[in-house]
Amino acid sequence: MANNQIQEALEWRYAVKKFDPTKKISDKDFNTLLESLKLAPSSYGVQPWKFLVIENPKVREELKPVSWGQTQITDASHQIVFLYKDVMDEAFVQKYLERIAEVRGASLESLQGLKDMLINNLVKAPEEKIRVWSQRQAYIAMGFLLETAALLKIDATPMEGFSASDYDRILKLEGTGWKSVATVTLGYRHSEDSFQNLKKVRFADEALIEYVK
Numbered sequence: 493m494a495n496n497q498i499q500e501a502l503e504w505r506y507a508v509k510k511f512d513p514t515k516k517i518s519d520k521d522f523n524t525l526l527e528s529l530k531l532a533p534s535s536y537g538v539q540p541w542k543f544l545v546i547e548n549p550k551v552r553e554e555l556k557p558v559s560w561g562q563t564q565i566t567d568a569s570h571q572i573v574f575l576y577k578d579v580m581d582e583a584f585v586q587k588y589l590e591r592i593a594e595v596r597g598a599s600l601e602s603l604q605g606l607k608d609m610l611i612n613n614l615v616k617a618p619e620e621k622i623r624v625w626s627q628r629q630a631y632i633a634m635g636f637l638l639e640t641a642a643l644l645k646i647d648a649t650p651m652e653g654f655s656a657s658d659y660d661r662i663l664k665l666e667g668t669g670w671k672s673v674a675t676v677t678l679g680y681r682h683s684e685d686s687f688q689n690l691k692k693v694r695f696a697d698e699a700l701i702e703y704v705k
C-alpha cells in the first residue's frame with residue numbers, strides 16, 4: 493500500500509455518528525478485523541483482553557439505552573466490546589506460558605524465568621495498577637482495529653460513552669474476572685451523517701511532535 497493511500501484512508505476515517513443499518517460487513521472483512529485484534533501487541537505479550545462480538549440484536553437493543561442512547565449501537569453492522577482482565581492471577585499467567593510452550597515448542601521449565609518475572613511484576617503488583625495497565629492494553633488492540641478498518645474502508649466508532657457496570661450486568665460478566673472498558677461499532681456510514689463533512693480538528697505538528705536531537 494502506498495503512503496498516500498494510507499494517508500487518504502486515515503483522513504477518510506472519522507467517528508461515525510450515524511450508520512447505514514442496511515449495509516453489512518462481509519465475513520471475509522470481519523475476519524480481517526478480528527485478526528487485527530489478535531495480532532495487536534501487548535505488554536509482555538500477556539493479552540489481558542477479550543473481545544466480545546455482540547451478535548444478538550436483542551442484546552444490542554438492551555445495550556443502547558445504557559450507551560447514552562447512541563444509535564450506532566443498534567444501527568452498525570457489528571459491535572465489539574473490549575474486556576480487560578480485572579485481576580491478574582497466577583492461573584492466567586500459567587495459561588499464557590502454556591500457550592507459549594505450545595506455539596513455540598518450548599518446555600515449561602525453560603519458561604520459569606519469565607514466569608517468575610510475570611508473577612513479580614503483574615500478579616504481586618497492586619491490583620489497581622494492574623487494572624489500569626490491563627485497560628491500556630485493550631486500547632492498543634482498539635487502535636489496531638480502527639486502523640485496519642480504515643484501510644479496508646470500513647467505518648467505525650470507538651466508544652466509551654456507556655455505563656460499564658450496566659454492560660457487565662447485561663453481558664453477564666460479573667464473577668468472570670473480565671470487565672468491559674470500551675466498545676467499537678463497525679459498518680458503513682449513513683449518507684446523511686453530517687459528521688463525515690467536518691474538518692478534522694488536530695493540533696498543529698509543532699504542538700504534537702518534538703524532536704530530541
Ligand SMILES: Cc1cc2nc3c(=O)[nH]c(=O)nc-3n(C[C@H](O)[C@H](O)[C@H](O)COP(=O)(O)O)c2cc1C
Pocket residue numbers: 505506507508509562649650651652653654674692
Ligand atoms: C476512547 C474513545 C471513546 C470515544 N467515545 C465516543 C462515543 O461514545 N461516542 C461517539 O460518538 N464518539 C466517541 N468517540 C469519538 C471521538 O469523539 C472522536 O474520535 C474524536 O472527536 C476525533 O474525531 P474523529 O475520530 O472523527 O477524527 C470516542 C473516541 C475514543 C478514542
